[in-house]
Amino acid sequence: MKSLFFLIFVIASCSCAVEFSSRARNFSIELLHYTQKEKEGHVVISPFGIWSLMTGIALGAGGNSRSQLSRAFFLPSNQFTIINGYQNLTRTVLDPTTKGVTLTSKNFMFVDRSFTINPNFEKIMLSDFSAMIRNLNFKEPDTAAKIANNLIQGSGASVSNVLRSDDFEQSRMILTNVITFKGLWGSPFNVSETNVESFYDENKRKMGEVNMMYQRAQLPFSNIQALSSLILELPYGQDRKYCMLILLPYPKVKVEQVYANLQKVSFGEIFDKLQKDINDFGLEDVDVKLPRFKISTNIVLNKPLNSMGVYDIFDPNLANFKDITNEDIFVSAIVHKADIEVTESGTVASAVTSAYFADRISTPNFEANRPFIYFVMEKPTRTVIFGGIYSTPSVF
Structure with a gap:
């Protein structure tokens, strides 16, 4: 029986290689379009945060699962090109030399102690995606959630209680991205x-x-x-x-x-x-x-990604994550949380x-x-x- 629950939580807080960047940019427009159709109202998402983590997940996929992710996220076929392009783009985007701007993006991988991960995939997430990896006892979900949230907050992220205990109950591994942007207007409002x-x-x-x-x-x-x-x-x-x-x-x-x-x-x-x-x-x-506004979004991205041609990763009978583990796993849900605050001084x-x-x-x-x-x-x-x-x- 396949069982894996991927969660992507992107917490956006705003007080406020170019060729490779076009791939993330093209994905952003399409995802925003389908997310807006799903929400029918206010919406805020972090396409860059989602793209960053899903790029890592794509490296662990095979067969049609990999092909569908590559098409939806505009990824090249060569693994080295993906990793090198991701690192160059991330280095540029997350290098705010601008005074008055802080921008951080952190990846986390929480793994159940009974779950075996391919050492090469773990190395990629650790070395190439700078993920913080922790083995936790998912059978004690309250404790696992507390430890995970402490690690996220202790990393410098300006968020708390990102994960809940029930997120761990049916999961074997949880991948999380937390991205924070704070910017002061160059010309503030009075x-x-x-x-x-x-x-x-x-x-x-x-x-x-x-x-x-x-x-x-x-x-x-x-x-x-x-x-x-x-x-x-x-x-x-x-x-x-x-x-x-x-x-x-x-x-x-x-x-x-x-x-x-x-x-x-x-x-x-x-x-x-x-x-x-x-x-x-x-x-x-x-x-x-x-x-002046504050918007929060909490949305399951399965349907928007379906609209973009990503199906197999959500199907227990079709999902292929051979480069992550030898166990049969699939993605149960991709959950996205974001908020933005725009005031006279800037964007939170x-x-x-x-x-x-x-x-x-x-x-x-x-x-x-x-x-x-x-x-x-x-x-x-x-x-x-x-x-x-x-x-x-x-x-x-």
């Missing part, structure tokens, strides 16, 4: 300018109210017709290595339509357009209104009117008072660290 304002749907019907932050600042801003969106870049710190990219759909355009357009417009093209507008118009003042993730195509004689206006898409990104590699949708108003 708390005294925050006011309660209305929030609407795409058809200008009032949905509720939000604490709307405001600032007038020189920020990269553009209109991209191919996305049916206004684009705003909010840098963290001063060097623009990390930023929040906000896509505000035109009135009467749904966020789902913008996600579909992202299949045709790359992040590289978006940043190129932002830079072109800076070259053409200069870095001008923009009037920005953005809700087709009707068109003529105004959208006006020249820049007057101060551009970017008023996010309707559903929008956001990405917390490492800009040089175009890597999505967190991403999601703000769609339901709440006063935070």
Whole structure:
């Protein structure tokens, strides 16, 4: 009887090799699209955290299990290329020299004492993925959870109680990734300018109210017709290595339509357009209104991954993890937890009117008072660290 319960917990906390990076980036857009369809509302996920750990899992898979994971996660076939590319990308993304930004990603592997792992896979996770590995007695789930959570918190992660005792009851091995981002805006919002304002749907019907932050600042801003969106870049710190990219759909355009357009417009093209507008118009003042918000997501990723062609790893009769263990195992569930907090100081993730195509004689206006898409990104590699949708108003 096959039994393995993989859990991926990505805890995102925000106060706020390029060729290989495109693989993580392409996966990010597709996963965000299918996750949003599953949630139908607010959502935040960490594609980079998920991709990091699933890349490690793919190295332990064989046959169709490996093929499906490789296609979904845009992984090359050569193991050395995967490991080398992962390390180079991770080194770049997780190297925040930016003042005011902290970013950490930790991998953990908790193994039941009665479960035998292939020594080579254990070596890969330990050496190449920098995973902290611990053998625990899963038959004592309360104790196992306590030890695991202490190890996670003791590693420097700013989270607690990541794992519960019932996570261990039916498991043989648990793989966990914890990623934390904290960023201070390069141009912070003034708390005294925050006011309660209305929030609407795409058809200008009032949905509720939000604490709307405001600032007038020189920020990269553009209109991209191919996305049916206004684009705003909010840098963290001063060097623009990390930023929040906000896509505000035109009135009467749904966020789902913008996600579909992202299949045709790359992040590289978006940043190129932002830079072109800076070259053409200069870095001008923009009037920005953005809700202060906090979003939490807890979702099982099985269905979104099914939509991306990953099936066999979840089937006890088809799963192939020959490079992890000689035992018959499968993935019961992939659970993703994330949260994001956006405040004045930073982040703790087709009707068109003529105004959208006006020249820049007057101060551009970017008023996010309707559903929008956001990405917390490492800009040089175009890597999505967190991403999601703000769609339901709440006063935070």
